[in-house]
Amino acid sequence: MKSKGTLVVIGLMALLLGCSEQKASESPLADSLQLPANFDCAKYGGTLEVKTQGNGQRYGVCQFEDNRQCEAWAMLDGRCPPGGLKVTGYVTPAAVFCAITGGSYQVSAKSNMPQEQGTCSLSNGTVCDVWKYYNGTCGAAGDSGSAAAR
Template sequence: MKNLKVIVTGLVIAMSISGMSASLSSIFRKKKNKSTSTTAEAPTQASSYCVSQGGESILVKSKKGDFRVCKLRNGTTIDEWEYYRNNAPTVQDFERQVLNSENPAAKFCIAKGGKSLKVKDRNGAEKGICQFSNGTKVDEWDYYRANH
């Protein structure tokens, strides 16, 4: 009788373990299938730029590997990264735009009849002065802020 209890207990434990491992393996199989079945990718900068310019990002599969092309509005296709490198604005373009833009305080001074002058302060730093026809001089930015 004692041997029967040991055998039954052993069988119950063995069946429990095999049942748990079967359910765990099905869980892992489901997770694996979910991760491999999705083909959605996060868009690259090149893909996003292509679409923002009115193009269409197309995945091309070849023997050498997969790559994306940008189909432009006129029907032309070009490698996305090549299109991005040749056309997307760079940091240098942004800097050039900012540095070459007019100083709004100087522009305001001139619009109000003044003359924009550049002078150096005691420390050698350059600053803008607005000089009016009556000889009055004010700091351009102080004048701009006071009137905006």
């Protein structure tokens, strides 16, 4: 009989611990991407999705209505407006990545084809092959060209 009472108490304690408040972060995804603890796409009307660059680096994208997106850090530092940029019409993931991280994409070859080539002009004046930028190999030594390299 005593063991039943002990089991009930242990069960109640486990239930209470399971209901305890989560970490201060608004989003476990934000934590995994090393975004600020208070970052929450929902505050801006979107949902956070984790995507992967060509080099395997993960990045967060705030998805909004009407096919609008922003890379999370680009939105936080003003390179992409809250509410996102419309990405309809970009053919490749590299072109989308350029746009949502604050770059300006220009097609250079094979327009509207899966092998489309282009350049990404960044706000710091750097112009990269869009695929090198997407794959994290654009920029000076030590600059990975990735969304995480700020």
